[in-house]
Amino acid sequence: MTTSGNHPTSSNSRWRVGADIGGTFTDVIAIGPDAQLVPMKVLSTPPDFGTGVINGAVAALEQAEVEPSEVGAMLHATTVATNAILEMQGARTALVTTKRFRDVLELGRLRRPVLYDLSWQKPAPLARRRHRYELDQRIHADGRIQSVDSEELAALARQLHEDGIEAVAVCLINSHLAPDVERAVAGALRESLPGVYVTASVDISPEPGEFERSSTAVVNSYVGPVVESYVSELGRTLRERGITAPFSIMQSSGGLLDAGVVVERPVQIIESGPAAGVIAVQKLAQLLELDSVVAFDMGGTTAKASLIENGQPFVANDYEVGGGMNITRSMGKGAGYTVRVPSIDIAEVGAGGGxxxxxxxxxxxxxxxxxxxxxxxxxxxxxxxxxxxxxxxxxxxxxxxxxxxxxxxxxxxxxxxxxxxxxxxxxxxxxxxxxxxxxxxVAISSMTKAVKAVTSERGRDPRDAVMVAFGGAGPLYGAALARELGIDTVVVPVHTGLFSSLGLLVADTDYQVVTPFRDDLADVAALRETFADLTAAVTDHLHTAGDAGDIQVERILDMRYHGQRFELRIPLPDGDVDDSLLARAYELFHTEHYKTYGRSGSDDLVELVNLRVRGFVANPVTIDQALALPSDDPGERRTRTCRFDTDVATPVISRGHLSATPEPGPLVIEDMDSTTLVPPGATARIDHYNNIIISWTNTEATA
Known part of the structure; x- marks a missing residue:
């Protein structure tokens, strides 16, 4: 579904720079108007990670002999929000809620990620109990409202000031039914507490579920001041260096978002870096026409896995952060902080080069x-x-x-x-x-858990997939990991060590909205009207943000069977919202439910929970433009002793030495930004997009 833009088509005649912060390296790629590509890898600079971004961007532009004024877009994936949570370095945060609901963060959903570890404890809430305040008000389930007393609200503002609160999350019971009530409370607190970061939960997650909404609002406020300071300082420094181009940041859902909006919704960029890498793999999978792809990303700190099916990554409506392995599925939850915003389904384990x-x-x-x-x-x-x-x-x-x-x-x-x-x-x-x-x-064994979390736990067989291995360390482990999982083919793309940065260069601009919808699914007129309103809101936002070109719209239904706790996201096919389209939605839901859980029901058991609309503007840069092999002399072939089951004299080559004819392993293939290991029993060749294709041919070989 496409709507026309009101802005002139954006010029693709200027340079675009993508910068991704990793635990060890900051990766930068600059691409010019004629698809000139300049990769750059510099050490990250904790705790001031922005310095690494500046250093890498300036170095790339200098290597390209390009003035900063020639940059037309600055694109960024950052770990600043994630680090604030993992290191517990966020703001002193308060939760303002309805009387008798201050303990909803502790109660949660009573999940336990480990069954037999009696020493395990839930992480402490980001808003301490003494910093959770109650208002004597009520939004009833039937929509009746008991108003907030203005004097009580004023007294609350004074108390927040006296307690040294730096950020406030407002989440009133049933506020999704009367969002203006909650927004009024948040607005009054902003006015009374200048300089304090205030979040209204309905502006982040306007859905049922008090715990999820409260947790999301608290996380947003907890990281808000940190993200606001980081984005403002980085934007200022970029301007000082002459880079005045629009500044966008990757969202957890895989789309670019204007940095100004990110400051209001920092919870949407917690999985910023991993999402950028998945988007690069998605574009590559579409180019290579691969039906099922496991994206395997291993950097300096973590290893991550995601599944792309029929050219689209799985997107979860909520996930957890801060629990050791980020979780987007129902199994294993309870170890971290719940965040209810769309996020690419990524499983992450603490196994990286560092x-x-x-x-x-x-x-x-x-x-x-x-x-x-x-x-x-x-x-x-x-x-x-x-x-x-x-x-x-x-x-x-x-x-x-x-x-x-x-x-x-x-x-x-x-x-x-x-x-x-x-x-x-x-x-x-x-x-x-x-x-x-x-x-x-041992690292391989740990990484299999991440891949199985996005395949087997979704009812997908990893053996049906092709693996794309990337990141600074991914190609060193990709072939052995694939072997462990029964995957026959591994693709190692060009610029693999900077592939998340490349994902920034090819990602679309994205904006999404959601609304609860508990009317009967058969009410076609109500569905049509609500989708029209959401579509208008999305397109208006993208136009206001200055995004040019055609806006494409995707409509999504959150569906489940009666009595279920969890929903499945079902993209609605293009076309008018009518009975035939709804029949197709039923069919898609039953099919997806069977794939995921091994069973399905009848149409009369289905209920609709939320409607979503995602609007996006396609990126003018396509993935094939970024896959050119550097024209450097491949140099001489060398030999180095490598340990597998035994010591083996192993050829050391560059990507340029490979041809379309498979070459048997063992091989060590060295690129500027990564090293690929081809174990004994596997072969490697290069395709016409300069990807290394590793295939397992000897079923008895050991990686």
Missing amino acids: SIIGVDPAGALHVGPESASSRPGPACYGQGGDRPTLTDANVVLGYLNPAAIAGGRVTIEPELARKVLSATADRLGTEPESAARGAYE
């Missing part, structure tokens, strides 16, 4: 989730790291260049890697190479 290798009291090897990050980083970086990491293990195993990585920007000191692994090997009673190989295999 993940620390250790031995537990029982003598078992473990990897992560603790990370050496970029400061001090792995021991082999020579920056003071004194604990072994997966990167150190990969150096000892011979998989990584023993001199330098990241295009020579990061020097490697292999003797330091061997030294820290020797201490671990001594505790295990083995040699450093065996300890390193053991850590590699």
Whole structure:
């Protein structure tokens, strides 16, 4: 469904710069009007991550010999909101709610992610109990309203000021039925408390479910001041450096959002970086016409997996953050903070290149989730790291260049890697190479959980998929992980170590709205009218934001069977909202429910919960423009000893050495931004888009 834009078509004659912050590296790609591509990888700069973005952007523009004024779009994926939660460095936050509902955050949904760990405790609420305040008001389930007393509200504002509150989340019982009541309370608090960040829950998640709405509003306010400060400071510094282009940030749902709107809804960018990588894989899957794709992203701190089916990633209506492994599915929830905003379904585990290798009291090897990050980083970086990491293990195993990585920007000191692994090997009673190989295999085992979470737990067989491995460390582990899961083919794209940044360059501008809809599904007239109102709201926002071109609209139904707690998102096909379209929606829901849960019901059991409309403007840059192979001389083929089951003399080549004819492993393929490992028993070739295609041919081989 497409509507015409009122703005002139945006010029594609200027440079676009995408910057993604990782735990170890900040990745930047600049693309010019003639598809000139300049990749840049610099160390991240915690705690001031914005400095790394500036350093990378300036370095890329200097390499391209381009003035900052020639940049037409600055695009960013950031971890600032996630870090504020994981490090508990957000604002002092208060929750304002209806009388007798202050404990809804503790009550939650009574889920427990682990059954047998008696020492496990739920994370403390981001708004402490003494910072949760009640108002003597009520919005009844039938819509009747008991108004807020203005004197009580004024007294509350004074109390919030006296308590040193920096951010406020307002969530009144049943406020989705009367959103203006809650907005009035939030507006009064903003007026009385200048400088305090205030969130009305209905402006973020206007849906039923007091716990989910309260938690989302609290998370939004908790990270709000941090995100506002970061975005404002980064925007100011960009302007000082001459980059005055529009500034957009990747949302968790996979679309770009103007930085000004992000400040109002920072909860929408918590999964910003991982979402950018999935979007790049989505565009690649569409280009290669792949039906089912597992996106596997491994960076310096974490490994992430997502599933793309029929060219579209799965999007969840809610997920949890801060619980070790971010969860978007019903199983395993309860470990983190619930956020009810659309997010690409991504499973994440603490296994990255910087993940620390250790031995537990029982003598078992473990990897992560603790990370050496970029400061001090792995021991082999020579920056003071004194604990072994997966990167150190990969150096000892011979998989990584023993001199330098990241295009020579990061020097490697292999003797330091061997030294820290020797201490671990001594505790295990083995040699450093065996300890390193053991850590590699433990990491693979951990990563399978992330892939199964987005495939098997959704009723999908991972063996039916192709894996796209990317990130700085993803191609080192992709083939072995695929082997463990029964996946036959792995695709390693160009610029794989900067693929999330590339995703920023090809992502669409996106804006979504949702409204509860509890009328009968058969009320076609009401459905048609509500969808029309939501579509108008989305297109008006995109026009106001200055987005040019045609606006495409996607309509979504949240559907479930009567008595169920969870809904499924069902995209509504294009066409007029009539009986035949609703019949198709029923059919799609039954099919998806059967895939996910192994059973389906009849039409009379179906109920509708929410209506959603997503509007987006297609990006003028397409993925194929970014897949050109650098024209550098591939250099000479070399040989390096690598440890698999045994030590093997392994050819070390560049991507340019590959051809359409499969070459047998083992192989180490070195790019500027990553290294690809092709184990024994697999083959590698290059396709006409310069992707490395790894195929398993020997069923008896060991990765």
